[in-house]
Amino acid sequence: MNFRNLSMVISATLLCCVPISPISADESKDTKADQAELPAKAAAILNQYCFRCHRGSGSSSGRYSFDARRVATMIDDSMIIAGMPNDSQLHDAINKGRMPPRNQSGLPRPSAEEVDIIRQWIAAGAKEFPAPVRRPFMSLETVMTKMFDHYQKLEPKVRKDIRYFTLANLYNDPGADERHLRMARAGLAKTLNSLSWEPTLLIPTAIDAEQTIFAVDITQLGWSREQWAALVEEYPYEIDVDSIVDSGSSRGIAKLRQIEEDMARLSGNDRLLKHLRADWFVTIGLRPKLYHKLLYELILPDLRNRKVDSSNAANPKRMTDRDLESFLNVNVQQNIFNRPIKAKRAGFNESGISSQNRMIERHPLPSRGYYWKSYDFLGSNSRSILTEFPLGPPRTADDEFAFKHDGGEIIFTLPNGLQGYMLSSGLGARLDAGPIEVVGDALKTSGNQLIVSGLSCVVCHRRGMVEPPNDEVRNSAGTFGTFADRVRELYPPSEEMQRLVESDTELFLSASNKLLKPYLLAEEDKNADIDSLPEPVGEVARKYLLEPMNLDIVASELYHSDLATLRIILQSDVRARQIGLGQLRNDNGTIKREAWQSREGRTLMQQAADVLGFAPGS
Numbered sequence: 001m002n003f004r005n006l007s008m009v010i011s012a013t014l015l016c017c018v019p020i021s022p023i024s025a026d027e028s029k030d031t032k033a034d035q036a037e038l039p040a041k042a043a044a045i046l047n048q049y050c051f052r053c054h055r056g057s058g059s060s061s062g063r064y065s066f067d068a069r070r071v072a073t074m075i076d077d078s079m080i081i082a083g084m085p086n087d088s089q090l091h092d093a094i095n096k097g098r099m100p101p102r103n104q105s106g107l108p109r110p111s112a113e114e115v116d117i118i119r120q121w122i123a124a125g126a127k128e129f130p131a132p133v134r135r136p137f138m139s140l141e142t143v144m145t146k147m148f149d150h151y152q153k154l155e156p157k158v159r160k161d162i163r164y165f166t167l168a169n170l171y172n173d174p175g176a177d178e179r180h181l182r183m184a185r186a187g188l189a190k191t192l193n194s195l196s197w198e199p200t201l202l203i204p205t206a207i208d209a210e211q212t213i214f215a216v217d218i219t220q221l222g223w224s225r226e227q228w229a230a231l232v233e234e235y236p237y238e239i240d241v242d243s244i245v246d247s248g249s250s251r252g253i254a255k256l257r258q259i260e261e262d263m264a265r266l267s268g269n270d271r272l273l274k275h276l277r278a279d280w281f282v283t284i285g286l287r288p289k290l291y292h293k294l295l296y297e298l299i300l301p302d303l304r305n306r307k308v309d310s311s312n313a314a315n316p317k318r319m320t321d322r323d324l325e326s327f328l329n330v331n332v333q334q335n336i337f338n339r340p341i342k343a344k345r346a347g348f349n350e351s352g353i354s355s356q357n358r359m360i361e362r363h364p365l366p367s368r369g370y371y372w373k374s375y376d377f378l379g380s381n382s383r384s385i386l387t388e389f390p391l392g393p394p395r396t397a398d399d400e401f402a403f404k405h406d407g408g409e410i411i412f413t414l415p416n417g418l419q420g421y422m423l424s425s426g427l428g429a430r431l432d433a434g435p436i437e438v439v440g441d442a443l444k445t446s447g448n449q450l451i452v453s454g455l456s457c458v459v460c461h462r463r464g465m466v467e468p469p470n471d472e473v474r475n476s477a478g479t480f481g482t483f484a485d486r487v488r489e490l491y492p493p494s495e496e497m498q499r500l501v502e503s504d505t506e507l508f509l510s511a512s513n514k515l516l517k518p519y520l521l522a523e524e525d526k527n528a529d530i531d532s533l534p535e536p537v538g539e540v541a542r543k544y545l546l547e548p549m550n551l552d553i554v555a556s557e558l559y560h561s562d563l564a565t566l567r568i569i570l571q572s573d574v575r576a577r578q579i580g581l582g583q584l585r586n587d588n589g590t591i592k593r594e595a596w597q598s599r600e601g602r603t604l605m606q607q608a609a610d611v612l613g614f615a616p617g618s
Contacts (some may be wrong), residue, residue, distance in 0.1 A: 013312065035124055038072050039490070042121035043129035045114045048179065048534065049100055052542050059469060060271060071128050085122040101442070132174035134208075139559040139615070143168045143213060148259045150207045150215060152266060161219045163228055164275040165204070167212040171555035176199060180543065181211070186280040186519035186536035188214060192420070193515060194286065194458055195294045196221040199415040201515050202312070205290040214278070222299070225272070230293050231285065232273045237557070237605055239560065239614055252615070280597075283455070283541040287446065288432040291454030295420060297429075300327045302368055304318050316434045321410060321428040328412060332369045335363050338396075341489045346471035346497050347386035347411050355436060357384050359403070360468055362500055369413025370504045372465070375405035390477045390487050401483055407431065407438060411461065413504075417511025419464065421457035444473030445538050447545040447594070459538035464508025465501045470494040477573070554581075557596075557616045566612060575611045580604060 022592040033575065046068040056067035060127045066077040074080045079090040093099040095115050100108075112119075120126075147164050154162060165183050165366075170176040177182075189204050196202065202221055204214040218228060232238070241257045264271045284290060297303045297317050298368040308316045325332055335342040356377045363371040375393075377384035383404040392402030411421040422429040434440075435450040445459045446452045477484070509531075520533055547553075551563060551570075560566050570576045581604075583589035596604045 002372045018609075021415055038117065038121040038124055038129045039129050044177070045110060045117060047177065049094070049108070049110050049114075050576075052539075052546075053100075055547065060356065069129065071126055075126065080122055080126050082126040083123060085119040088122050089124055091115075091119055095451035102138055108532055111532070128577065132177070134174045135171055138168045138171050138212065139252070139561070140168070140559040141255050144256055144259045146208050146213055148263060150213075151263055156266075158217065160270070162274075163216050163218055164218065164280060165214045165278040166275055167194060167214075167278050169277060169557045171210060171212045171280060172559070172561075173553055174575060175547070175550075175552060176543070176599075181287075182284070182520055182540065183186065183534065183536040183539040184278055185214075186516045187540040188278045189515055189519055190458070190512075190537055191258070191282045191285055192216065192221060194414070194418050194420070195291070195298055195452075196223075197415055198222045199297075199417045201418075201511060203515065203518065209355055223294075225270075226298055227294055229272060229288065230298070231276060231281065233498065234284065234290060234599075235273065235276055236603040238273055238601050239275055239606065239609055263575050279540055283544045286455040286458055286541075288453050292319070292430065294434075296324070296422075300324070304327065304573075319430040321408075321422065321424045323429075324410065324412075325371070328371060329366050330363050332363060332373070333395075336361075336490070339489075341486075343490060344492055344497060344500060345473070345490045346468050347390065347473035347491065348469040349472060350469060356381075357386055359386055359405075359473075362497075362504075365413060366412060368582045369507060370500075371412075372411040372504075373411075374409045375403065376407045376409070376434075378406045378435070378438060379402075381406055385506070386473050387476045388478055390473045390479065390491070391483065401479055407435060409434070409457065411457070411465070413507065417507060418515075419458075419461060419508060421461075423451070423453040423457075443538070443542065444546060455537070459535050461542070462538075464505040464512070467501055467505075468497070471497060471614050542605050545593055547593075548591050549593060550588070550595055551584050553585060554591070554596075554608065554612075557605065558612055560612070561615070569612050573611055579607045579611060581608060581611070 004469070050068035054064060054066055054068040056065060056070070056073060064077070064079070066073040066079055068074070074090060075082065078220050080088045093396055094110055097109070143166055147166075150160060151162065165182060165188055167188075170181060170184055185204075185206075189202075192204060193201055198221060200220070202216065206217055207213050207215050218224070221227075241253060260271075263274060267274070292315075296319060300319075300323060302323055302349070303319055306317050309318050310316065311320060313318060321332075332343070333518045342364060344362045345359055347357065349357055356379050358377075359375040361375070363373075367370055381404065383389045383402070384406075386403060389403040392399060392404070394402035404426070406426045408424050408426075410424065414420050422435050425431055430453070432453055433446075436450060439451045439454055440449045441451050441460075442449065443459075446456055450456075451460075471491055471494050474488060474493070477487045477491075479487050489577045511526055516536065520536065551566065555561075555563055555566055567585070570581060576582060576584075580595060581591065583591060591604075596608075598604060
C-alpha cells in the first residue's frame with residue numbers, strides 16, 4: 001500500500017470514531033441554496049477582477065486568453081480543473097496574490113472571502129455561470145418622456161441650464177450587471193467633477209426610479225452653452241428624428257419628434273441636443289481633445305484669447321505648462337531656485353509607470369492643495385542619470401549638474417478636491433499622450449497601451465497620489481559644496497516626502513469618497529470601504545472601448561428589444577454586410593467600438609439605424 005492510500009485509510013478510520021451530529025432539514029436547505037448560488041457569486045467575482053484582461057480572443061493577457069465570463073474556456077485553457085481547486089491555476093493565482101498583477105498597483109484585489117468562494121465553486125464542480133439577467137426593457141420613448149416630464153416642470157430660469165446624461169443603453173444590455181451600472185453612475189459623477197473648476201462638488205441626481213437618467217445644472221460645473229456645444233459637436237450617436245427608419249410604430253417617431261419640438265420651445269428655441277450617453281461622456285469627455293478643451297481652452301483666459309494654430313491639431317492653442325502655472329499662480333522657477341526653496345523632490349530608477357528614470361517634484365498651491373510635476377526621460381538621454389544630474393531644469397547651456405528631461409506629467413488639486421492633469425514635452429508643450437517608449441498602460445484604458453492626458457491619469461491616480469519609491473538622489477548625488485547643499489534642500493528625507501504624499505492623498509480621498517460613495521455601494525454595503533472597489537472611470541472606459549460589440553450591445557444601443565427580428569434583418573438585408581455588420585449574423589459575431597463610433601461622415605451607428613431600424617417605442 002502506498003502512503004496516499006494509507007493516509008486515506010487512517011483518515012476514514014478516524015472519521016468513524018468521531019460522533020457526527022445529524023444535519024437538520026433547514027441546514028440541508030441552506031447548504032443547497034449556498035451551492036446553487038456559487039456559480040453566480042463566482043461569475044460576479046471573476047467579472048470584477050479578471051474580465052478586464054481575460055476576455056477571450058484578443059485579450060491583453062498574452063497567452064492566458066481565456067474568457068473569464070465563460071467556464072468552458074477556462075477549463076479548455078487548463079485554468080480550472082473541476083472539483084480540484086488546489087490543482088487549478090486560476091485559484092492558485094488569486095490565492096497567492098499573483099493575479100490581478102502585482103505590478104498594477106491601482107487594481108483592486110479580491111478579498112479572502114471572495115477567493116474562498118472561487119475555491120468552493122471549483123470544488124463543487126465549476127458549474128456553468130447563469131445566463132445574464134435581462135432587465136425590463138426601457139424604450140427610447142420612455143426615456144425621452146421621463147426627461148421631458150422633468151424638464152417642463154422646472155422654472156424657466158433653471159431650465160435653460162439643465163442637461164441630461166442617460167444610462168438606458170447599459171440598462172438594456174444584459175452584459176452590464178448591477179455592479180457595472182453603479183460604476184457607470186459613479187464614473188459620470190467623477191467625470192463631471194474632474195472637468196469642473198468650481199469649489200463645490202456636484203452630485204448628479206437621477207430623475208427616474210431605475211437611475212438611468214441624470215439631470216445636471218451645467219452652471220454648477222462652471223460651464224456655459226459653449227462647453228455643452230463642444231460635447232455635442234463630437235457626439236457620434238445623435239439621431240435625426242426625421243430620418244429614423246422605424247422598426248416599431250410611427251407613433252413612437254411622432255412622440256419623439258413632438259418631445260424634441262417641445263423641449264426646444266421651452267428652452268427658448270435652443271435646438272442643441274440636450275442629452276448624451278453617460279458611458280460615451282465618461283470615456284471620451286476625459287480624453288483629448290475634449291478634456292483639454294473643457295478643462296483648459298474654454299476656461300483659462302490666456303487660452304481663450306489666444307488665436308488657434310491650425311497647423312497644430314493636437315494643441316491648437318499652443319498651451320504649455322507655463323499657461324497652467326500662471327493660472328494657478330505657481331512660480332515653479334522661483335520655488336526651485338530662490339530660497340527658501342519650496343519645491344520638494346524625489347528621484348528614482350524604477351517607478352512602475354516610466355520605463356526609465358523618473359523624478360517627481362511638489363509645489364504648494366497658494367490657496368490649498370498641491371501641484372506635482374514629474375520629469376521623465378528617454379533611455380538615450382545622456383543627462384537622465386539623476387544622481388549625476390540632480391539639479392535643473394537648466395537655465396543656461398552650461399549648467400553643470402542640470403538634468404535634461406524629455407517629458408512629464410502634471411497633477412494638481414482642483415478647487416473641489418479632485419485632480420486635474422496635463423502631459424507635457426521636455427519643452428513644456430501640452431501633449432495628448434505620453435511617448436510609448438517612456439510610459440505605457442498594460443490595462444489599455446485608453447483603448448490601447450497609450451497613456452492619454454486626462455483619462456489614463458484619472459484611472460491611475462484612483463487614490464490621488466501614487467506612493468513613490470524612496471528617493472535615491474539625496475544620499476547618492478555626485479555633487480559637492482554649494483551644489484550638494486542645494487541637492488539636500490531640494491531632495492528631503494524620504495519620511496518628509498512620504499508625509500506630503502499622505503497629506504495630499506487624504507485631501508483627494510476626502511472629496512472622492514464623498515462624491516462616489518452614494519453611487520458605488522449597494523444598499524447592503526453602505527458602510528463598506530470603497531477603496532476596495534475598482535476605479536469607476538476605468539471600468540466604464542474599458543467596457544466601452546475594449547469589449548467587442550455583440551448583437552446584444554448593438555440592439556441596446558439601437559433600442560431594439562427583439563433580437564430575433566434583428567437577426568432576420570441582418571440575414572436578409574444585403575446593406576447590413578455592405579456597411580460592415582455582416583459578422584453580427586454569426587452566433588458569436590462582434591464588431592469593434594472604434595468602427596461603430598467613427599465620425600468619418602456618418603457613423604456606423606447612424607448607418608446601422610438606417611438599415612436595422614431605430615426602435616423608439618419597441
